[in-house]
Amino acid sequence: MNLILLGAPGAGKGTQATKISDRYGIVHISTGDIFRANIKNATEIGLLAKSYLDRGALVPDEVTIAIVKDRLTWDDAAKGFLLDGFPRNLAQAEALDGFAKIDGVVNINIDHALLLDRICGRRVCKECGESYHVSTLGGATVCSRCGGELYRRKDDNPETVASRLAVYNEQTAPLIDYYTKKGVILNFTGTEAPAEVLFDEIKTALDAFNK
Ligand code: ADP
């Protein structure tokens, strides 16, 4: 099963992605995580990507598309994959059509006010990329999955968030229409309820779909 996870920054994509990839045994590929790992390791891609991530702008398509195209050729993607954060505009979606077959698009809609709270309270594991919200951490500073240190993403600040949301509205939201027309979209609404509640809905839809 080859899936795309679509939703605004803060919609809870990362949290749902971990759950979906665990349940269906498909690899979770997050372009944001790939860029952050490259920045941390100061690779050529990292040096190029840094200024875009810091501004909340999109890394140029040719770079991003080449990364994903290559990543999908790895052995672990043969059994299926979940793309998180890609595609993010029409050019990326059209390019993806040229090298992968997509079975479904999980689209998470969420209220604007909730997004801001989610992003501003988000803490991320340095090691495995899992996200948490401060309100549920009870003061914990390490990841409950792997023990990695939790940190606040540099782009999770009000100014950068505003650019990321603008980019989402202008460039990524049109993909909802793109995939609706292809008949592969599954729509969900994120709420204040625990992530498990939304995951149950996604699971029900994907189980029916995965038969
Ligand atoms: P979020 O969805 O919370 O904004 P991501 O981790 O998906 O976070 O992305 C963080 C940043 O990485 C983006 O703001 C952008 O700079 C870069 N990025 C991630 N995916 C893409 C992509 N498909 N195309 C271009 N840039 C990307």
Ligand code: ZN
């Ligand atoms: Zn972790």
